[in-house]
Amino acid sequence: MTYYRFSTFTTSYYFPEITEETQFLYGLYSPYGGKLSRYYWRKFRQSSFVRSFTSVKEQQLPFPYASIRDLVGDDAVLSFNMGTPGEGQKISILGYIPQMQKRFFAKYAQKQEAMRQSIHEIEVLKTLQDTNLVPTLFYIKAKDAFVYLQTEYVQGHRPYDTLLNDKVIDLLLQLSKFHYPKANIGDNGLQTCLSHGDFCPWNMLVQPDSSLRMIDWEMADERIVGYDMFTWLLNVAGLVTGEIPLYHIIEKNRKHIMRYFNALGIGDYTPYLRRYVEHQQTFFEQSNKKRSQEMYQELYEQL
Numbered sequence: 001m002t003y004y005r006f007s008t009f010t011t012s013y014y015f016p017e018i019t020e021e022t023q024f025l026y027g028l029y030s031p032y033g034g035k036l037s038r039y040y041w042r043k044f045r046q047s048s049f050v051r052s053f054t055s056v057k058e059q060q061l062p063f064p065y066a067s068i069r070d071l072v073g074d075d076a077v078l079s080f081n082m083g084t085p086g087e088g089q090k091i092s093i094l095g096y097i098p099q100m101q102k103r104f105f106a107k108y109a110q111k112q113e114a115m116r117q118s119i120h121e122i123e124v125l126k127t128l129q130d131t132n133l134v135p136t137l138f139y140i141k142a143k144d145a146f147v148y149l150q151t152e153y154v155q156g157h158r159p160y161d162t163l164l165n166d167k168v169i170d171l172l173l174q175l176s177k178f179h180y181p182k183a184n185i186g187d188n189g190l191q192t193c194l195s196h197g198d199f200c201p202w203n204m205l206v207q208p209d210s211s212l213r214m215i216d217w218e219m220a221d222e223r224i225v226g227y228d229m230f231t232w233l234l235n236v237a238g239l240v241t242g243e244i245p246l247y248h249i250i251e252k253n254r255k256h257i258m259r260y261f262n263a264l265g266i267g268d269y270t271p272y273l274r275r276y277v278e279h280q281q282t283f284f285e286q287s288n289k290k291r292s293q294e295m296y297q298e299l300y301e302q303l
Contacts, residue, residue, distance in 0.1 A: 001058045003080075004051040006044050008037070014061065014080040018045075024103060025079040025094045030158045030202060063091055064146075068108055071141060071148050075099060087113035088218075094153065103153035104138060105215075110146050117218040118147040124220040125151070127180055127194070133171075133214060154213050156205030164233055164256045171212045172199075172229050173263055180222050190224045190272060191264065197221060199228035200235065225264055226272040227279075229257065234280070234299075246299040274303050 003014040006029065013029050016022070026045060031038040043050045058065055063082065072078065072095055081092040093106040109118040119142065128134045135151035142148075178194040196203070197219030205213050233253055234246050250257070250273070261269040277300045284293040 003056050003058065003061065004044075005054040005056055006041070007054075010084050012082045014056065014082075016077055016079065021098075022077055022096050024153070024155075025077070025096065028079050028081040028092060028094055064108075064110070067146065068093065068148075071108075072106065072150075073097070087111055088117055090114045090118065104150050105135065105153050106148065106150040108146060108148050115142075115147045118149060121216075121218040121220070122147075122149055124180060124194075124217040125149075128178060128217075131174070131178075132211070133174060134217060135213070135215065154205050154207070154215060156207040156213065159201045159204055159206055159212075162201055164229070164253050166256075166259075167210075167212055168232065169229075169256055169260050171214070172260060175214075175228070176225055176264060180220065188271070188275070190275060191266065192222050193225050195221060195223035195227045197223070197228075197231075199231045224272050224275050225266070226257075226261065226269060227276055229260055230273060230276045233257075234276075234296075246295055247302045250299070270303055274300065277303070 001016060003016055006013040006015065008029075015025060015028075018025060029041065031041045044054075061080075063080070068078070068091070072093075076095045076097050078096075079094045083089040083091060089111060091108040093108065095104045095106060096102070097104075107118055107121075109115045122137070122140055125134050125137045129137060135154050137149070137151050139150040140148070175196065176193040179192070180194045196214055196217060198216065199214070203214055203216045205215060207213060233249055257269055261267070261272070266272070277296050281293055281296050281300070284290075284296065
């Protein structure tokens, strides 16, 4: 079988010859970059001539293709996202089994940290399995050399709007009812709940009925309430809006912030925002991201 390699600055994707029936396999990639990346992505999908320059035979694929085939079967049509390089790197897979008309999503991890994260994600999926917040878990296989998990394919598209809105708040309020591990009091007496940990549009799918579902739960943990909302506001909005002071973003979204915290019986969200900012400052300090650290320091001083 021939695959076609689509490359970005951070990773690579491998797609088979796509038919009308398997268009969804392109869903592994969403062009959040500039006009050039969007243009190349469109040409890659539309032009067999463009794809012909990126063809790779399955025997030449730079990952354990045969091992994955043993897990999913020879009949499955697959596309692959190689993931961001590093200790947490995992291969994400979209698959289709024609005989069963079955679509699925899967992850394959080999590195120790990636395997640990995958085991953790399996535990979170089990915790939330009776809700509509996560995909249904189909199959798990954990060995010394790899961890493989397979879930349902969640139909939908990434949100076009990166602004905080009522639908996002509703999703956050659903999540606030759960705990992992079972606890409801955090540092300094602050209320906690199960947090996704990377609550961003690229980890969210809008379904045909306009409802929202989250994917990629490997960073989930028990955190202060509001952690995910502030991640959406300050990390996502910060990326989109650029150098706008973070305090202005908070002020602009005060109505949504108050709605969320009031629903949880919390009148003053400042201690929660302050704790979130402290966490981010520590993270950016360890990552040596001085400008981000300065922006959060400016926000902290205005709280």
